[in-house]
């Protein structure tokens with residue numbers, strides 16, 4: 249039986265996508281060859297790459313608005329460095345909302361001055377800072393839209409005069425936004441749009457090319473753009489499955505449709521966390537993530553019982569990250585509402601048992 253997969257990443261993907269992807273590994277669309285044995289320069293794969301690039305822009309509402317999409321390697325973690333390589337001339341600003349932001353800051357510091365404009369480190373990142381002032385002389389401001397580990401999410405983005413760069417690894421394509429407010433968006437595919445191995449980068453063309461340092465080819469967005477995301481061999485399988493996942497999302501009705509389902513899932517779990525006296529939410533209420541719900545038991549002696557109960561119910565991947573402890577229910581786009589229902593039933597069963 250398929251488990252209810254709450255894994256934080258790599259994580260659940262739509263069943264139909266996995267079915268189609270597994271077939272393509274044997275034979276791609278009746279061409280007598282496997283997806284993973286054809287040249288990335290073949291017309292079949294070039295079409296897949298172009299479709300994956302255009303679907304990303306279309307779903308984000310950025311088609312024809314001066315943006316380009318790339319599928320790169322090295323994960324979101326390489327973007328921490330690439331962003332600085334391509335845009336950090338003098339000083340960049342970062343909002344530090346968790347482990348991933350901190351890692352992005354560490355890489356940027358290798359190349360220039362970094363101003364930590366705001367941070368929620370004082371409370372183990374259980375909230376999103378507000379009311380900070382963004383200086384106008386920064387090369388860019390970097391944010392993390394959803395903090396996968398701590399379960400917080402930025403609901404309102406600051407108005408800035410400087411370019412806005414955002415790590416959206418764990419909530420891209422999950423909620424509607426005016427994406428044209430951002431100058432560069434990146435996301436490791438393995439949270440909400442595909443398997444591990446590729447990273448989506450969406451960049452506003454006009455912000456490229458201003459930095460004075462020499463950029464190694466593999467780290468230069470302009471090099472990748474000039475080669476239509478084929479400067480070197482792309483992660484063909486990961487790009488293909490990402491393309492299928494974006495097509496699945498488009499067929500479903502796009503971001504607007506999935507956002508509605510995501511909100512239902514989030515309100516189901518959070519109302520249980522709030523009503524059930526055996527659980528405490530970790531994140532501050534107004535900053536709660538609709539993707540990753542973090543919570544703890546009020547009575548640690550119930551841990552073994554609860555763990556046994558959710559495993560028995562066919563739930564996978566509920567353990568919290570070690571820096572928060574407790575539990576984390578990751579509810580990415582492909583997780584059905586029913587799975588959240590199963591988890592909530594287990595939580596209320598625990599209360600009934602006392």
Ligand SMILES: *Cc1c(COP(=O)(O)O)cnc(C)c1O
Nearest residue numbers: 323324325348396415417418436
């Ligand atoms: C998982 C994650 C990362 C790291 O992604 P990799 O692809 O493993 O480098 C970065 N940022 C956020 C917000 C994440 O959730």
